[in-house]
Amino acid sequence: MSKRAPQDFRQKRNTARAIFILNAILWLGYGVYIYYDMAVLNNNTDAADILTIFVLINAAAMLASGILLRKIQSSTYYFALAVVVFNTLLMLTNLFDLFFLSSFILDLIVFLNLTPLRKEYLPKP
Numbered sequence: 001m002s003k004r005a006p007q008d009f010r011q012k013r014n015t016a017r018a019i020f021i022l023n024a025i026l027w028l029g030y031g032v033y034i035y036y037d038m039a040v041l042n043n044n045t046d047a048a049d050i051l052t053i054f055v056l057i058n059a060a061a062m063l064a065s066g067i068l069l070r071k072i073q074s075s076t077y078y079f080a081l082a083v084v085v086f087n088t089l090l091m092l093t094n095l096f097d098l099f100f101l102s103s104f105i106l107d108l109i110v111f112l113n114l115t116p117l118r119k120e121y122l123p124k125p
Contacts, residue, residue: 009117009119012114012116013069013117015109015113016069016080016113016117017067017069018066019066019106019113020063020065020066020069020083020084021066022106023062023087023106023107024059024060024062024063024066026103026106027055027056027059027062028056028059030055031052031055031056031059034051034052035048035049035051058087061083061087064079064083065079065080068080072120072121074122077114077117080110080114084107084110084114085111087107088104088111091104091107
């Protein structure tokens with residue numbers, strides 16, 4: 001392994017972490033928007049409550065993934081990978097909306113930065 005390899009891993013990890021956190025902030029903002037639009041403007045509080053809970057869980061999972069990637073452990077890698085794959089699959093259902101398209105692109109960037117990191121997070125047995 002060359003001297004640049006650890007720096008490349010660190011850079012990819014930090015990029016993935018930053019995009020996870022950015023995506024979490026976007027989902028948090030989307031949750032506030034959805035709740036305001038559905039509950040306040042359209043007076044549909046029951047559906048707004050349920051939808052907002054799911055959006056906030058997604059934001060929390062993104063934020064947790066970004067924070068947990070600091071630790072070089074296989075469980076943090078698998079958790080982050082599961083979150084980004086699940087979110088990417090969900091985004092495929094609604095790519096015609098600008099928010100979902102931007103989240104999909106961010107998820108792809110995270111995935112492309114995360115997959116080469118498996119060597120760092122999953123050492124050979």
